[in-house]
Amino acid sequence: MSRRTAPPPHGRLLKAPENFLPADFRLDVTKDGLNDERRGFLRKSFASAAAAMAAGAGITGAARAQSATSAGEDAILKLPPHSKGLGQPVAARPYGLPSQHEQNLQRRESPGLTRVSASSVSFCPLQGLFGIITPSGLHFERHHQGWWDIDPSQHRLMVMGLVKRPMVFTMDELMRLPSVSRMHFIECGANSGMEWGNVAVPTVQYTHGMLSCCEYTGVRLSTLLDMAGFDRKQGKYILAEGADGAGLTRTINIENALDDVLVAWGMNGEMLRPENGYPLRLVVPGVQGVSWVKYLRRIEVGDQPWDTREEALHYVDLMPDGVHRQYSSIQECKSVITTPSGGQVLLDRGFYNVSGLAWSGRGKIRRVDVSFDGGNNWRTARLETPVLDKCLTRFNIDWVWDGKPAILQSRAIDSTGYVQPQMRQLRAVRGTRSIYHNNAIQSWRVAETGEVFNVQVS
């Protein structure tokens, strides 16, 4: 595995290969002050404590623990510097950052995916994230001609086309309008696209990392269309256009536009990040990311689809008979186990919390089932709340690993009753050249060594 493959952060399931993580992530014998003899003693304590614990709490093989009367007091009483000294003052960092011990958790470009990095993808490190909110600094990126930090005082949004009153808004004007806040996932239509052709990308960062989830704040597009007096009889589509060099344009049905589409400036409590379209982007819940036009500068109302470059030449699904599916915009129900996932290594046998994400562009997640034997038997996972419309849902399930090979899968069911398909079911209908809209069940194989691999199960 190349060093470019993103390792998970400290403390997750893994035992890091020696050459894989920076020194900060490795347990240093000289640091914890334990020699090998002492370690041997502790290991025995762990084993007996774990057995007692399992009996008491009903969690078989759960976390090992030491006797508090031996190593515990030892660890507590030898006070480290941070327990004795004066730390950093408040506002030492007026805008805070992650711990220096978490620097390995980054968004990463897939090398060679595109010829120019300004028209490429950086993937979100799902293997190291918790809950449903994606930290804005780790949100995946997909640029068509690079990103800019646009001066908001200069930015304008025009609403035109089949409207009575064409309008141009400044940011100040937009932000005075009635606003709403909503949590939604955003997924690139090409997420997991390599799997169509049986390319088993090693980690969940690269298989599913064109996925993020944020709380967005903005004005409903329907409010702007109402203000401009759009033609309700003729106006069947809108065109959204970005202000960056790509001049990205996408057609959106008027039904969507009037439903839950937002013209958003806020993301996770603050203004959008430059990489995500600062100061203004379209939020099109449930629809593939390319339609969430960044640096939004123009909304045009029309009476037919525009068939722009990014909907005629790209973002079309090539079917087995050579025909393209066009405007196949909705991200269907999908899920993936993020921990454990490809590239991680199980520490040892015993209890694990298996965790993952589920989502659907058509509504809420109703249920997630997990299999540990490649799809023969399924158990229902716990869903964390809130479970929201067109939003990521976090699931967790208990698992005791017996040290034998296992194949882990998750299968989501959404509020419409749609069940996430197997890869072979999708291929039977759509062939192997679609690139876009792969929502198949993902399989992770756990080897006897504890190593986890991306595999395709026939």
Added chain:
Amino acid sequence: MSRRTAPPPHGRLLKAPENFLPADFRLDVTKDGLNDERRGFLRKSFASAAAAMAAGAGITGAARAQSATSAGEDAILKLPPHSKGLGQPVAARPYGLPSQHEQNLQRRESPGLTRVSASSVSFCPLQGLFGIITPSGLHFERHHQGWWDIDPSQHRLMVMGLVKRPMVFTMDELMRLPSVSRMHFIECGANSGMEWGNVAVPTVQYTHGMLSCCEYTGVRLSTLLDMAGFDRKQGKYILAEGADGAGLTRTINIENALDDVLVAWGMNGEMLRPENGYPLRLVVPGVQGVSWVKYLRRIEVGDQPWDTREEALHYVDLMPDGVHRQYSSIQECKSVITTPSGGQVLLDRGFYNVSGLAWSGRGKIRRVDVSFDGGNNWRTARLETPVLDKCLTRFNIDWVWDGKPAILQSRAIDSTGYVQPQMRQLRAVRGTRSIYHNNAIQSWRVAETGEVFNVQVS
């Protein structure tokens, strides 16, 4: 107003005083290419368009708009550099940051509040935030002896006291246990404390900024207590202790501990930030922030409260008769309008989206009412979803400012039926020296100039 008073970011309601904001935030005539004559023309277009708009959309005096056939085309067709060139590549910033135009939105220390900045507070800039999620980089800080970036591989948590099996956990061991993710607010017990004594702090950052809201991930404290086999008959309280120099200790009722208390490592999708207790903190939903012990290293089960320094000498409420309320931990139902708020300036008359936050340590927010005349008349605000237990709730309400002085207030009602009190109601019971647990209605006075001030309404 001092320069230390945090101004809101670009694009909010304000017209920035000339000496208040960096150059980036001011409209520059040479930048937008409009001379004064042209500006005059546009102003007239705005006025007529706004009238038409108001008639069409039912939003009186809403955002001004220009005619698309004049200034609109002008603005769109003169392409700025970002519409022509190649931007920054993906992963140019493997961990992203806010726009350079938002640098003014910071957490800020209140000068002189404490003698040492390592034992002080930095306030969250609520006036510039949206929705309910607080960006981790802007989370308020309260340290008792400064913050540290602790090496997680060296950190341990001990569970001891009235338990059958005292245990010590590594981070790896904790993170294998069944985990949950929950969104909760955290508020310092002293938030809005200056208002008890009628000190009208100028901005909402300084009145209410010891408040944040995140998605936390961790293991339930009850899981750990079960594993350790705690004494259900004798064990009535737990003690939580931090590993930093302050050695902060707080007593928590066993009822809370077994209910929704978490031992958390995750915050807003990633590991806790060092300023917020990395790698482990207690999350005690609904209870004042001091009990959310950071750098958590020890949980002890006992049969009576510990009466530690931070619960005997501090974090007690001094009543009019000289008696202290002790263990008054719950943060009662409260709300505040964040936009417009003290220090902001309304651009002009007309339509505004008035926005704020509501929360209760006892449950969910049922309703928020807003008054624009100092409490004589009330209208019910829109609540954004999700509305969650012991979590911030965002509210919005339409307002047309007629240019006359106004006093804005919000009043929250929680799921227990409790109604947020007026300041005089609180003072009648608790006097003026409590410091802690002020949950009174906040009043903002809008002057004819559009300036907004913190005032106390009798």
